[in-house]
Amino acid sequence: MSTFRRRVIPDATIARLPIYQRCLMELEEDGRKKASSEQLAELAGVNGAKVRKDLSYFGTYGTRGVGYDVPHLLHEIRRELGMTHDWPCVIIGAGNLGSALAKFGGFVDRGFSVVAIMDVDQSKVGHQVGSLTVRHEDELPEVVKEFDISIGIITTTAAAAQDVADQLVEAGVRSILNFAPATLDVPYGVLVRDVDVAIELQILAFHEERRALSEAEIV
Amino acid sequence: MSTFRRRVIPDATIARLPIYQRCLMELEEDGRKKASSEQLAELAGVNGAKVRKDLSYFGTYGTRGVGYDVPHLLHEIRRELGMTHDWPCVIIGAGNLGSALAKFGGFVDRGFSVVAIMDVDQSKVGHQVGSLTVRHEDELPEVVKEFDISIGIITTTAAAAQDVADQLVEAGVRSILNFAPATLDVPYGVLVRDVDVAIELQILAFHEERRALSEAEIV
DNA sequence: GCAACTTTGTGAACAAGTGAACAAGCTCGG
DNA sequence: CCGAGCTTGTTCACTTGTTCACAAAGTTGC
Ligand SMILES: NC(=O)c1ccc[n+]([C@@H]2O[C@H](COP(=O)([O-])OP(=O)(O)OC[C@H]3O[C@@H](n4cnc5c(N)ncnc54)[C@H](O)[C@@H]3O)[C@@H](O)[C@H]2O)c1
Ligand SMILES: NC(=O)c1ccc[n+]([C@@H]2O[C@H](COP(=O)([O-])OP(=O)(O)OC[C@H]3O[C@@H](n4cnc5c(N)ncnc54)[C@H](O)[C@@H]3O)[C@@H](O)[C@H]2O)c1
Numbered sequence: 406m407s408t409f410r411r412r413v414i415p416d417a418t419i420a421r422l423p424i425y426q427r428c429l430m431e432l433e434e435d436g437r438k439k440a441s442s443e444q445l446a447e448l449a450g451v452n453g454a455k456v457r458k459d460l461s462y463f464g465t466y467g468t469r470g471v472g473y474d475v476p477h478l479l480h481e482i483r484r485e486l487g488m489t490h491d492w493p494c495v496i497i498g499a500g501n502l503g504s505a506l507a508k509f510g511g512f513v514d515r516g517f518s519v520v521a522i523m524d525v526d527q528s529k530v531g532h533q534v535g536s537l538t539v540r541h542e543d544e545l546p547e548v549v550k551e552f553d554i555s556i557g558i559i560t561t562t563a564a565a566a567q568d569v570a571d572q573l574v575e576a577g578v579r580s581i582l583n584f585a586p587a588t589l590d591v592p593y594g595v596l597v598r599d600v601d602v603a604i605e606l607q608i609l610a611f612h613e614e615r616r617a618l619s620e621a622e623i624v
Numbered sequence: 625m626s627t628f629r630r631r632v633i634p635d636a637t638i639a640r641l642p643i644y645q646r647c648l649m650e651l652e653e654d655g656r657k658k659a660s661s662e663q664l665a666e667l668a669g670v671n672g673a674k675v676r677k678d679l680s681y682f683g684t685y686g687t688r689g690v691g692y693d694v695p696h697l698l699h700e701i702r703r704e705l706g707m708t709h710d711w712p713c714v715i716i717g718a719g720n721l722g723s724a725l726a727k728f729g730g731f732v733d734r735g736f737s738v739v740a741i742m743d744v745d746q747s748k749v750g751h752q753v754g755s756l757t758v759r760h761e762d763e764l765p766e767v768v769k770e771f772d773i774s775i776g777i778i779t780t781t782a783a784a785a786q787d788v789a790d791q792l793v794e795a796g797v798r799s800i801l802n803f804a805p806a807t808l809d810v811p812y813g814v815l816v817r818d819v820d821v822a823i824e825l826q827i828l829a830f831h832e833e834r835r836a837l838s839e840a841e842i843v
Numbered sequence: 844g845c846a847a848c849t850t851t852g853t854g855a856a857c858a859a860g861t862g863a864a865c866a867a868g869c870t871c872g873g
Numbered sequence: 874c875c876g877a878g879c880t881t882g883t884t885c886a887c888t889t890g891t892t893c894a895c896a897a898a899g900t901t902g903c
Pocket of ligand 1: 501502523526725
């Protein structure tokens with residue numbers, strides 16, 4: 406076992422790396438070879454100091470007086486994010502949302518491919534969703550092994566989500582993206598990220614409400 | 625103008641209120657009348673101290689030695705979040721994702737209703753999506769006025785997102801939920817929240833990659 | 844009425860994240 | 874080769890968020 410301690414990258418930074426990646430991809434498409442921290446910051450909607458600090462965590466890729474080399478920085482961010490290879494994903498729940506995600510082609514250029522979609526509902530099993538055929542939930546262990554899946558996407562009803570999470574963990578999946586409005590309980594070492602659209606709407610509503618109250622107050 | 629200063633509620637707390645609301649709804653459905661901060665914390669996946677501190681920002685609703693009164697606390701959180709009335713929303717972009725969201729019935733019990741869905745594509749205008757008919761993007765100002773819409777949901781391609789955001793702002797919408805992978809530039813006072821599934825996947829991939837590297841190191 | 848027990852509300856320590864500021868380092872024109 | 878002009882990398886003070894720990898306030902049983 407090595408005593409080398411990998412540099413700790415703050416969570417906040419990790420969450421911004423994909424944004425920088427996207428901006429750099431746009432710059433590269435435009436044929437831009439160089440970009441300063443301020444230009445990158447403008448595109449990413451943050452400030453320059455943050456960009457410089459974020460990038461400094463994983464080495465020195467910029468040139469003072471010039472800026473960053475777009476293709477080089479893009480490559481380094483991709484490497485850091487593990488985008489040098491493809492990540493096979495499985496979607497559990499072939500409903501409205503699960504089908505939309507499965508049909509969506511936009512993940513491929515970010516390094517993700519949905520290789521299987523599954524459901525318990527016998528009336529959905531066997532049906533086509535985009536280029537995939539819905540398989541039965543029971544086959545999860547085999548599917549995970551077959552495609553060496555490391556990411557599971559839960560798009561079932563909230564009631565079924567914990568159950569599905571347990572099955573994913575049992576099958577060896579340690580990264581879960583959960584769209585169901587439920588708090589998942591998983592063992593240590595398994596990472597869950599929640600995407601809850603209703604929560605986002607409620608945060609917007611909270612601020613709208615406050616705005617309305619303040620305006621009423623002033624008038 | 626009043627000199628009364630509304631208590632400042634931290635952003636982190638606001639983001640957790642909807643989770644508490646959901647947990648309280650579940651408790652209420654189970655007929656539970658009381659809940660302690662620890663029980664609520666367990667359900668919400670946080671710790672008890674956080675729950676107590678969060679709730680303390682907007683007044684004292686608990687009883688020492690007993691806990692919180694479920695229906696009462698639920699009511700107060702709903703009031704704080706502006707869930708006492710309904711929020712009409714418009715979806716721009718009647719594609720894969722926009723249609724899935726429009727058809728989804730789950731927002732209603734959280735106080736949101738999608739009252740219109742719009743697109744520029746003439747081949748989509750007039751078509752039915754769930755109970756709604758797709759209207760042409762150009763009618764946005766009238767639609768916003770007609771339904772008194774305060775929340776706009778962008779589900780167009782990334783290339784069109786900034787343009788749509790400008791139109792929403794122009795029409796008077798000040799809260800935007802953006803699903804397109806693009807950084808939107810909006811005037812001061814307009815609130816944008818981004819939902820980017822690809823970023824979530826990339827964060828999961830980052831940790832998977834690190835995990836793989838650490839394991840390789842140990843062996 | 845009182846002692847034992849439970850749970851809240853909050854001050855204070857700690858941890859994480861942000862942003863201004865600036866020295867250090869690079870480029871380029873002359 | 875030098876000095877003017879940029880831009881990075883990093884330090885430092887500040888803000889925001891989390892957690893601990895415990896007094897205060899309530900309940901319950903006797
Ligand atoms: N549709 C949306 O726009 C939207 C938006 C935000 C959140 N969500 C959330 O995403 C989830 C899915 O939404 P939806 O609209 O697709 O619902 P849906 O009812 O259309 O689909 C749910 C699917 O999950 C399947 N399922 C149920 N239990 C299962 C199990 N144990 N194993 C495998 N599959 C199972 C069902 O058979 C069904 O096909 C819900 O939790 C919802 O709250 C949806
Ligand atoms: N589908 C998914 O599962 C998914 C997941 C994550 C993110 N997204 C993002 O959500 C967005 C939509 O995805 P999608 O799969 O629904 O794409 P889509 O191509 O199916 O739909 C986009 C729709 O937007 C419409 N549109 C384009 N420009 C417009 C304009 N100026 N005004 C009004 N409408 C306009 C198009 O006509 C089309 O109907 C994309 O930005 C995508 O990256 C989608």
